[in-house]
Amino acid sequence: MKNFVYLVGDAKTRECVVIDACWDVRGIQRVIDGDKMKLVGAIATHYHFDHTGGTPPPPFDALGIKVPGIRELHLRGLPCHAHEEDAGEIVRRNEIPRDKLITHKDGALFKVGAIEMKFMHTPGHSPGSMVIAVRGDQQGAPGDGNGVVISGDTIFPGSCGRLDLPDASAERMFDSLARCARELPEEMYVYPGHDYNGARSTVKREKQTGLLRPFTKQQWMTMHAR
Ligand SMILES: [Zn+2]
Numbered sequence: 001m002k003n004f005v006y007l008v009g010d011a012k013t014r015e016c017v018v019i020d021a022c023w024d025v026r027g028i029q030r031v032i033d034g035d036k037m038k039l040v041g042a043i044a045t046h047y048h049f050d051h052t053g054g055t056p057p058p059p060f061d062a063l064g065i066k067v068p069g070i071r072e073l074h075l076r077g078l079p080c081h082a083h084e085e086d087a088g089e090i091v092r093r094n095e096i097p098r099d100k101l102i103t104h105k106d107g108a109l110f111k112v113g114a115i116e117m118k119f120m121h122t123p124g125h126s127p128g129s130m131v132i133a134v135r136g137d138q139q140g141a142p143g144d145g146n147g148v149v150i151s152g153d154t155i156f157p158g159s160c161g162r163l164d165l166p167d168a169s170a171e172r173m174f175d176s177l178a179r180c181a182r183e184l185p186e187e188m189y190v191y192p193g194h195d196y197n198g199a200r201s202t203v204k205r206e207k208q209t210g211l212l213r214p215f216t217k218q219q220w221m222t223m224h225a226r
Helices: 025-034 070-075 084-094 170-183 203-209 217-223
Strands: 006-010 015-019 038-043 080-083 101-104 109-112 115-121 130-134 148-152 189-192
Touching: 006 025, 006 109, 006 115, 015 025, 015 109, 025 038, 038 070, 038 109, 070 080, 070 084, 080 084, 084 101, 115 170, 170 203, 170 217, 189 203
Parallel strands: 015 038, 038 080, 080 101, 148 189
Antiparallel strands: 006 015, 109 115, 115 130, 130 148
16 A cells, blocks of 8 residues: 655654554554664544554455554554544544544644644545645754645645545545645645655645646536436
8 A cells, every 4th residue: 555654753852753653563663773762652633543553444454454553553552633523433443442542633832852743634535634744943853844644645746645545535535635725835845644645745746737726616526426
């Protein structure tokens, strides 16, 4: 599924968080150890099993497979963060106590060391999908001074996350992408949730050739008619 897992940390305090910790939790820890960093929490861009772990959807649920993910981190006592609209599914699929999942609303600010990031609620691919924006004008921020947005399954280079899933909404995705186009600085790098069409883009490029370019709602809904 070519998922990307991201680590964002402060090189001074040596603290980091993992975004979409899944598939190979031990491998993630090895990278953190190799960088001499300390993992202090996990953030999920959305609830899907390939980003959080747990039980995959049908027909694979019948196979008894459990994908490692935030449950393993929870059992180690690490706090896990997500948007409130995806919290129920994360708790259910990963069998973690509801009060151990820290939920957030749109616009929540989150800090790791001195690096501040903002959770933007971008529903569409899932009800509680969010993108995580790290401004480039902070000391030590990632992205060569331009900042980065970790876009989960909301923005991919040249496309967006699937909208044919039962709780996906093309209409909400339209609003979410329009808002990203409006609010995210053009120089910002975009790091998507899967390697479907490259590992990195920029907001500017997606505004020119991707799905951050302007559409009318009618055009958009015609494109995504089921
Ligand atoms: Zn997804």
